[in-house]
Amino acid sequence: MQNRAIAYAACVCGLLLFLSPVIGAQQLITGAPLRIPPILEESSVAGSTTDTGNESAAENERVFDLTVNEGSREFVRGVQSPTLGYNGEYLGPTIRVRREDNVRLRVFNSLGEATTVHWHGAHLPAEADGGPHQRVPAGETWEARFRVEQEAATLWYHPHLKGTTAEQVYQGLAGMFIIDDEHSDSLALPHDYGTDDIPLILQERRFTRDGRIDYSPRMPDIMRGYFGNALLTNGAAEPNLEVSQELLRLRVLNGSNSSLLRLFVDNGMKMHQIATDGGLLSRPTEVEQVVLSPGERAEIVLDLRGLEGTHPRLMAESNGGNTYDALTLQVAQSLQQSEELSATLVSRKTPSDTNVVRTRDFVMSSMGPGGRLTINGRTMDMSRIDEQVKLGTTEVWRISSRGMMMAMPHNFHVHGLQFEILSINGDRPPVHLRGPKDTVLLYPGDTVEILLEFEDYTGVFMYHCHLLEHEDEGMMGQFEVLP
Numbered sequence: 001m002q003n004r005a006i007a008y009a010a011c012v013c014g015l016l017l018f019l020s021p022v023i024g025a026q027q028l029i030t031g032a033p034l035r036i037p038p039i040l041e042e043s044s045v046a047g048s049t050t051d052t053g054n055e056s057a058a059e060n061e062r063v064f065d066l067t068v069n070e071g072s073r074e075f076v077r078g079v080q081s082p083t084l085g086y087n088g089e090y091l092g093p094t095i096r097v098r099r100e101d102n103v104r105l106r107v108f109n110s111l112g113e114a115t116t117v118h119w120h121g122a123h124l125p126a127e128a129d130g131g132p133h134q135r136v137p138a139g140e141t142w143e144a145r146f147r148v149e150q151e152a153a154t155l156w157y158h159p160h161l162k163g164t165t166a167e168q169v170y171q172g173l174a175g176m177f178i179i180d181d182e183h184s185d186s187l188a189l190p191h192d193y194g195t196d197d198i199p200l201i202l203q204e205r206r207f208t209r210d211g212r213i214d215y216s217p218r219m220p221d222i223m224r225g226y227f228g229n230a231l232l233t234n235g236a237a238e239p240n241l242e243v244s245q246e247l248l249r250l251r252v253l254n255g256s257n258s259s260l261l262r263l264f265v266d267n268g269m270k271m272h273q274i275a276t277d278g279g280l281l282s283r284p285t286e287v288e289q290v291v292l293s294p295g296e297r298a299e300i301v302l303d304l305r306g307l308e309g310t311h312p313r314l315m316a317e318s319n320g321g322n323t324y325d326a327l328t329l330q331v332a333q334s335l336q337q338s339e340e341l342s343a344t345l346v347s348r349k350t351p352s353d354t355n356v357v358r359t360r361d362f363v364m365s366s367m368g369p370g371g372r373l374t375i376n377g378r379t380m381d382m383s384r385i386d387e388q389v390k391l392g393t394t395e396v397w398r399i400s401s402r403g404m405m406m407a408m409p410h411n412f413h414v415h416g417l418q419f420e421i422l423s424i425n426g427d428r429p430p431v432h433l434r435g436p437k438d439t440v441l442l443y444p445g446d447t448v449e450i451l452l453e454f455e456d457y458t459g460v461f462m463y464h465c466h467l468l469e470h471e472d473e474g475m476m477g478q479f480e481v482l483p
């Protein structure tokens, strides 16, 4: 752990020269109540706006509609910045479904350009994944239909078109996707959405001097990270949240394009991490900080007993060098009692490699031909299948990050499933990473082994670096699950 903390610091220091903030944080509108993304309501099939509406709904199918919009938002007083959003001007509603639900997600693209919608972290058929092959042309509708076959988790959704993912996400296309199940219902965890169960989409953003979101990466930004001069929390800077319950659950997503975020509370209090990307930890784990790379999630619970009447701040330090107020809690003078946090959350076995049929190596490098960002020496080619795996088998993927000349972190995201981390640089992962993961951070020089079970679905899925500038540059490959 110590080495990883130092690696984080090294990544921060190497980058300061590349930062030139162009906006004073005081110009941003700050201090407003935290925006809580609304839960997306089910659509009635008959009343839909779809242009493929001649298909009837399956039995008990839950139908949801998303429209990809252009819009604008005032981040700096008096300035409307052009944005993108789902069913609104920036970000999107929270999709909330239950395990075993049959869902049908209809996406209407009202933009003047193509997009896709990828359900990040979902276990689903390849054609429902929303990756670069499920292109939604301008003015058209696309549907994803699948059965929710995974445990309670905090997932998210965002565009995934080859070459334009980074910019579309940057302009605002992202939303939360929460799965509930009977087991998580039975636990003593804060679960009153918007009151003591709060989604937090954290996005480092760069604003121009005149107050607009600025997406204009140059080569150093692409390689080292497109850092910013502001942090948006659910689409606004430095929001406040009034809290009146003893326990507060935060479902945190690092929705930045390429910034690592280190989260901590300014009063030094400990946090209890309860979940990773794809599900609960076996028990709440006390942590002083949470580091999330782009696309990763963590659920944390804050125990506010003894902090009545205070204003603790959740801080986010970016590896771009800036530290931001992510959220200020206005803790009530007296708190309503919360149920004591469940001591055991879920039963998990230690991952074992006894059934592994194959180990594959993935080398993430920034030193390939021409200094390109590659995996195993190649950039993404939509017409090339890089790896073929067999349905029903278990594999170990050994991922390593090379390119020590530039202190550049990467991460590795796999579509269509949740994996387990077997080792990080030869050691068992720390307790807070011993849960289902779909994205894992690699500091320069790291080697991470993950265990993947290819269950249920055949087809073509992606693996890639989730630093979106790296992904758009082609740091991505395809694996096909064969019957």
Ligand SMILES: [Cu+2]
Residues within 6 Å of the ligand: 409, 410, 411, 465, 466, 467, 470, 471, 475
């Ligand atoms: Cu990368």
